[in-house]
Amino acid sequence: MITIALPKGALLSDSIELFKRLGLDFTAFLDSKNRQLQITDPTNTAKGLLVRATDVPVYVEYGQAQLGIVGYDLLLEKTPDVAHLADLNFGGCRMSVAVPKTSPYQTPTELPPNGKVASKFVNCAKTYFQQLDLPVEIIPLYGSVELGPITGMSEAIVDLVSTGRTLKENGLVEVDTLFQSTARLIAHPLSYRLNLDNLNDLGEQIKNSVSKS
Amino acid sequence: MITIALPKGALLSDSIELFKRLGLDFTAFLDSKNRQLQITDPTNTAKGLLVRATDVPVYVEYGQAQLGIVGYDLLLEKTPDVAHLADLNFGGCRMSVAVPKTSPYQTPTELPPNGKVASKFVNCAKTYFQQLDLPVEIIPLYGSVELGPITGMSEAIVDLVSTGRTLKENGLVEVDTLFQSTARLIAHPLSYRLNLDNLNDLGEQIKNSVSKS
Structure with a gap:
């Protein structure tokens, strides 16, 4: 069976x-x-x-x-x-890079070279930033990734977005999409x-x- | 602050x-x-x-x-x-090795050399079996580890046990404790x-x- x-x-x-x-x-x-x-x-x-x-x-x-x-x-x-x-x-949903609405970095390539990116999708995030040739540090989180930028631990996040409501509620905006899922x-x-x-x-x-x- | x-x-x-x-x-x-x-x-x-x-x-x-x-x-x-x-x-709880009540292996050292052990605590499990010098394969799971032995995917599990109720409900018994937590x-x-x-x-x-x- x-x-x-x-x-x-x-x-x-x-x-x-x-x-x-x-x-x-x-x-x-x-x-x-x-x-x-x-x-x-x-x-x-x-x-x-x-x-x-x-x-x-x-x-x-x-x-x-x-x-x-x-x-x-x-x-x-x-x-x-x-x-x-x-x-x-x-x-359907998408894997996106998001930053605070008020961030000085409004595109991924503007992120500082020592920048930090929080994500549950560590490998996807690593591959993406390697392709951009940006040596950021990926911080692995298991829940509430949006707390990364809110607490100041990271400049950006890489996360799955479907309606975008969670991002909006936390003052974050998408600045790039890694892929559609x-x-x-x-x-x-x-x-x-x-x-x-x-x-x-x-x-x-x-x-x-x-x-x- | x-x-x-x-x-x-x-x-x-x-x-x-x-x-x-x-x-x-x-x-x-x-x-x-x-x-x-x-x-x-x-x-x-x-x-x-x-x-x-x-x-x-x-x-x-x-x-x-x-x-x-x-x-x-x-x-x-x-x-x-x-x-x-x-x-x-x-x-208080403990990290334990558990096997099905009906398993032919009732101590960790009896597990077959090609045996499989499902766990959320991959590193703890690896260290433990390395110290026993048993070359088992650790299968990383994120939820319901007790399904490993139930489906036949693994001979044993390594998991946190507090009351022991989940193990009992799934016909599993503890055969060793890695550490108290x-x-x-x-x-x-x-x-x-x-x-x-x-x-x-x-x-x-x-x-x-x-x-x-």
Whole structure:
């Protein structure tokens, strides 16, 4: 039986909707009272595994799940060893550089050479500033990255932006976009190559369902 | 004015209680409706900064907070460049190795040489198994580590245990303890050495308050 790793959080309801269109019902995960992390769909065709978004590529890389749904941002940040099958065209957001509205630096290249940039996406931020040839220091934070500039710890942040509300509430403005991100379908490379449990068929069905919607 | 980084989560209420005994009132952070991440205490003596537990040592290391409260587990895992001032004797828990109740491996040294261990505390786990001279592979997870053995991805986990309820609910048993952890008072090394804003006095007051309680 195929196991599908589904991400908690922002991408969950659209992911469940996608599989429902293909006859795989994991809606029980959306019930706020649900405590189960593994559910077999009522037709006994596939198993859903509910995990943190960051852990989805880990389960797929180790073959514990043959398919998974994850944001493009995490694929770029963690570079897991997984097969990238399709852009699912939902969960759109962007990775942006933001600075305080009142900052003297209103473009990334104006940041001082000893500048500090707070981010949860350390690798994405590093690559970006290396390409600009700007030797800034990346400060790894796990929550409330916007506190970096507010407390004066950093001149800028690199973070995922969807509506832009958090930035606005904290007096920050976007000055550049690293990349656009959407939800992606990933697969365990060996399972996909060997077509275990007819995995390729399900992959094709998902791709067709997305291009039609 | 001294800034104190306080950790969201399990250590927050005891941390706020500690400072309240010294006349610094940050109880507003405990109000579930509170959205502020920075509060100055009513006597205008110190500022509280509410951040993720993992981010506390970051703010203290960069001197954005002169004092902070953090679990010993995070100090061992992240080895931040901070001064370690006192054991605060609350927030007791332990870092443990656990395996499924039904596992054929009931001690860590019985784990197979190609075994896999899931953990949020990758560095603590690595150090522990290196000392045992066991070449296991550590799988980094961010949430629900107990899913590692349940899905068959790993033979064991290394995780923080306080009541043991999560382990029990997931059919896991502890087979060894890496170390005991409690909340610790940390300081920005340079601020402490230079005694900025009379930091040493506040440090002493905290230490005395703990030894008396």
